[in-house]
Structure formats: C-alpha cells, structure tokens
Amino acid sequence: MGETFYIFKDGELRRKDNNIIIESLEGEKKNLKAEVAEEIYLFGEISMNTKLLNYLSQLKIILHVFNYYGFYSGSFYPRESNVSGYLLVNQVRKYDNSEERLRIAKEILKAASYNIYRNLRYYNGRGTDLANPMREIQSLTNRLDLCTSISELMGTEGNIRKTYYSSWNLIFKEELFDKRVKRPPDNMVNSLLSFTNSLIYTTVLSEIYKTQLNPTISFLHQPGAKRFSLCLDIAEIFKPLIGERMIFSLINKNQITEDDFDRDSNCLYLKDSAKRTILMEYDKRLKRTILHRDLGREVSYKYLIRLECYKLIKDIIGEKEYSGFKIWW
C-alpha cells in the first residue's frame, strides 16, 4: 500500500526530475518518494506550481489541503483514470431507485450506530456506567429499520448522535464536552471532532479514488452538493472506530489537553504540535491490522474502507446486497 505524507513546515513543494521534493523555508530538503506516495497532506503554507500538479496527476497522488486553523480546504483530486461507464450508470440507477437507495442508506446507518454502540460497550466494561445511553442507542437503532424515508433516517441518526455525545463526558471522566457545535468549534472536543472528521473524509476520498465509484453519488447524504457526498456516507461507518476511539484515547491519556488549543475570540483551534500528535496517532490507527473473517487475510483499518467500496460496487452491479462494516472483534 502507498505512503501518506503529512507536511507541516512552510516551504515549497516541487518536482525535480522524477522526485517530489519538499524544501522548507530553512532550506531543509526531503524527498517524498514519488514511486510510493499515495497521498500528501499539507498543513503548512506551501507554494507549488502546475508542473508539480501535473506530475501528481500523472502518478495519481491526491493532495489534501488544510488551512492554518486546521480546517479542510479541499483536495487536488487528479483526473479520474479509473472510470467505468458501466458502474457509473448503475450507481446512478441505484441512487435513483428510492427503495434501493433507502435500503443502502439504512444499512450504512445501522452499521454506524452499531459501531457507536460498540464504543460505549467498550467503555462500559471499563468502569463507566453507560447502560442508559447504550439502551437508548439500541432502541434508536431498531427504529432505523422502520424508517420509510431518508429524512426520517437522518432524524433518527441525529438522535443517536445526540445520545452518544451526551455520554462523552462520562467517558472522559471530566466535563469537557457540552454540545456539538460544528463551526466554529467552541470547545476542545468539538474542535478535535471537526479535525478528525475531516481526516476521515479525506481518507475515504482517497480510497474511493482507487475504485470506479463516483464520489458525488451517494445514498444517505444528498448527492454532490458542495462535497463528495459518498465520502460522507462511508465516513459515517468509520468515525466511531477510527476517529472517536482515537479522541477518547488522546484525551484520557492526556496526549491532548486544553493547552493544545489556541483561543481566538470564541473559537478554539488546534496548535501545530497538537495536529502533529493527532496525525501520528491517526496514521498509526489506519495502519492497524486485523484478520478479516471473510477474506482470511490481514487487512488494515484503512483497507476496511476500500472493502466498503467493494461491497457497494457489488451491490450496485447486482451481485450481492451491501452490508455495512460492523466491528466484530
């Protein structure tokens, strides 16, 4: 599997012969092995030119850009080289068939809420009493099955998330988190959540890019408006396992504390050093492997995302009904 590079320094990114070089303002140079690079994340202020972008495109390397505050700005998503007209037509058909769309959307949310439940169960076994939110999430999950429209599904999902978030302070053993405020994040947990969610979004995008799925045609979310909405669909499933478990652990191990944030009027922003800590941890988690029951092979958490794409493809081509990833270990 390819390498991911995270760049924090300010400087210049450029092509030199068949290499991609990052040169920091202090003149420090590093070669991002072009043959193995798969994604590059930019957090610093980087200058570059079209020669570099053309080269990235040729090598199918995706570039994800974050602004100074750690907000995701967008990706340089090279020209699609993996296109299947056949799959595209069928993906659109699947979306356009309201019954089929609802079935897939439901499956996505059922998997997501199961994974949420598993997170609570994990902490419940570790001395925190989470019996109430667990019960509530279970009953809301059962209600998902009865939903007859996407908006109903979304509403139920909102309630699941609300219940879930309300239990976080018990997991943290400290009052750190009131309510989820997205933009701008007004407390440290919100700020962490926003940052992690955008990381998961970009990872999903990179995985979708390796398949013939079209990232704008989604099932749960409304397609294509402003974002690659299929990424949002798939990200739902992996946020609990990859993002939220990481947040719990970062906070409970004091790897991230209030000192890691800058306050700017009434918002909180992650400091550079904190972003680094998180990315190191994030990268480590993506590389974690488990033995896959159906495949009989070791797969990384990141690869689980690709497998999700494959399952969707199989549903789209009418081979096998999609069933969302649920933590099984």
Place this chain on the structure above:
Amino acid sequence: MKKITGMMIYYYFVCHRKLWFFNNDLTMEHNSELVSIGKLIDETSYSREKKNILIEENINIDFIKDWKVIHEVKKSRKIEKASEWQLKYYLFLLKEKGIEIEKGILDYPLLRKREEVFLSDEDINKLKEVIKSIEEILGEKRPPQMTKKQICNKCAYYELCHI
C-alpha cells in the same frame, strides 16, 4: 460487438469473472504491482529486435525474422496455458487476414525460457468456440459466478470477489 483482443482471450483462460470485470472497466490497477514489473520488462528486454506492431485494434505483437515468426514477451513467472492461447489467437487472426505465420514464440525473460507455439486445425475450431463464449460472457449484465480457484489468492480481484 467489441473486437476480441488478445487480452480477452488471455483472461478467458485465466478466469471468466476477471474477463467480465476487465471488460466493464472495473480494473484493479491500484492493487497490482505486476503492472509496473511488466512495464519494466517491456522497457528493458529485447529493445533492439523489437518491432511493435499494432494491427487494427486487437493485435499488438512483435514480429521477428521477416514476418515469419511472432513474438510475445511475458512477465509471468509461470508458463501459462492462457498465454499460449493468446498467441494462438494472434496466429489465427493473421491467418484469417491471409498472413501465414510459421510459429509464435513466447518469451519468459524472468524464467530465461522460450516456448514455441503452433496453430493446428483443432486449435482453430477451439478458438472459434472460445470467441463465441467470450461474446456471451461480455454480453452478460452481471459478472459470472465466483468459483474459488487456486489463482484467486494471487489475483488483484481477490478482495472484490471474496468480500
């Protein structure tokens, strides 16, 4: 109907599912290291003798020795029946165009081996059947059923097929 390419013949003998996926552009280039190994061989071996010739859309072969022998370089570390049939198909197509070819040569630089391939009347009949069968497979709306095979383990489609 699409033209039947040598690649299709090759995939037909490897796995019908793979043939179907490939033909619907569900390719797996991101998974495959073999792609780059193949490119490397192409660039490094036989560079002087090589005359790469594209006849219509479906044959892409190297001729050696005055159009009497055709030549295919294989990146595989195994001698495969599928490659043999691919080459036989080229011989067959050329014969249909009135170009009589003596034989084909399969080259396996990684094995330091070559193999000679001839086209018999029996082969021609078999190829005609194969072509019909390929057309049927490609006409299907869904991929052919999966049957677990030894080669699945090394196939780039492994996860897609087995998940």
